[in-house]
Amino acid sequence: MTAFGAVLGLIIAIILIMRKANPAYSLILGAIIGGLAGGVSLPETVNLMVSGVKDVTPAIVRILTAGILAGILIKTEAATKIAETIIDTLGEKRAIFALALSALILTAIGVFIDVAVITVSPIALAIAKRLKISKMAMLCAMIGGGKSGNIISPNPNTIAAAENFGAPLPSVMWVNIIPAIVGLFATILIAKLLVEKGEKVLESEIEQGSGENLPSFFGSIIGPIITISLLALRPIAGINIDPLIALPVGGLVGIVAMGKTSKLKESMEYGLQKMSGVAILLIGTGTVAGIIKNSTLKDVILSVLGKANISEQLIAPIAGALMSGATASTTAGATIASATFSGVILAAGVSAVWGAAMVNSGATVLDHLPHGSFFHSTGGASNTKLEERLKLIPYESAIGFVLALSTFVTYLVIG
Template structure:
């Protein structure tokens, strides 16, 4: 089977149909696959050629799929062992009441950065935040901005599916992207703390009664590990992932040949962490839980690979390049804009990154943007409005803070400012300087 050249109108219709179906609550995987099939046929492909487009597109994401499954081992260990909760409580306790907002944002940032999904990170820290807020008379709005903003900052420097997808989508190392995103992440943390401080007396003040409705997704069936043992897995993962960039900077030939990859670094760090926490006998339970959490992401990756195959096999990328050049706009803007729009449409950082890289990655690079710069701008762009009501994150965090729909909506623009800050900083550092 040969992959056909699809008319750009068909590709655009297919992408639009997939997004509309996602907004209509159809399963994202089926939405993406259906959009691919309809777009290919409308664009002039035969049934056999449409199949070839779907197959080639899904094959292109298999490398990302393998790495995401590997990340599930670390995620399972951190979430199910109680390690993430231990780290969060220790950070908040060390900084004390005077720096409550900063410590809550930092704790959520670190928990997300070590491989915990951002909704789960917010769920873990939310009870601590509500308890602190009730004592210090801080509003729930301010607390959520601190938690969500800190989580967004941590999410762009984590070995989570969104970072893996951005790195693999532009063929760069995961550690390279994590390091490059560090300054944008710090800027996001600073903005989250600033906004939360300004908002600390706006809206309903947190009270202990809000804890009754909190449903933190954590395992309480066993004693939580000590901080020293809980930090082993994420610390080892970070150290091993940094071998390549450090070797390149210092020109250490031996280490440059080491060629570490998240595929085996993250599971290795997770296993060592389990041994350090004295939970090695629970490896089957933890890995099963981690795999279950990654299943939806993997399925969406397959669907996004299909729609990406449709876009790249069409004339749409050429049309976009021509349009941007005729308008005299810098093609660099396509990277953050594609991340912003795709994440907004799907209300998901991971899905937004996957769609943006798969659909517009080659077009972005065609403007002369380096792969690293493109990855940073798409990745940070996907954090701007990925928290809209059509997504799961919006509702999970609302429940965590015991907020109704109206209260939760008040936080949306402030969270967007955090993501926009990271996008602007990332774009300036790597796209325009």
């Protein structure tokens, strides 16, 4: 199938998404048009689409079970308690660092990055008002911290990348620890440049929470600790506890430790609702991945990289960045890039773990573009005007670039 068809289908999907059409249906329609335009019959186009969905099915199942931990962290307000504790401990003088670290830890333990930003935003607005920090600096700190945490998290993007490369999820998470730390400090430096830029927080924008009925910090953190400990058994002791088991078990132990089992049903329903949206998006993403994977697009990209004298090892972060820009989604970008280019990346001598890790980091470079939901949800959570939110894009991209570059350099040094 020709590269023209795959590119045309992807462009049509992007245009539809930008015009506020449902992302999953946009991707499915783009896949159909891409297959037909690429010279494949309608039955074969459908077969390729279904094949693409089959490839991401294991990731979808694990993502759905991950909703138990995510839902419990949000609905029991454990995520809020963790964020408040970090910020109170570090103090207002280190506000930028505290906001970035809070978002990093929340995403690293399995909270969606947009939910992490929404969770921290009420605290961030109050701090920004007192210290006269601009909304751009405040939002940059949370987003950059969230991006840094996202590459070491059991979130859908990491699960999808690991699945498509056939790599152990814990290993894909662990190898990005150093890049995540580098990304955190890059975030702090960039956010501090924005402290005086843009509009400031108004008194009317600050929400006064009651602060009542929050769980203890120990109770809040016990679930993520159990999850991470179970996942760590594979690299430490050779005992393989699948994320499908580790994530919900951690959530269930956590809700018992917090004494909030009455919220279990509500938490599971919330987590399933959040993950169902991602699962449906991944189905649409899988159809496009099936088309792209069976087209000559990857050959064209390899040819371009060869003429530009760029190492094939760079395909992983570049593919992640390009696909995250096309879909404005870390999850969709990491899924399409890993499903399409995993074979080429492995053939270039890159291990499955590092290939998945580099794709995952690359997917943070352009996942915040305006045709995705992350752009709008984070802007809304922080009461940031559209023009201010648009101005933040280059800084977010710079943080994503630092993450992708750090993973690549770490791979060269120790991979």
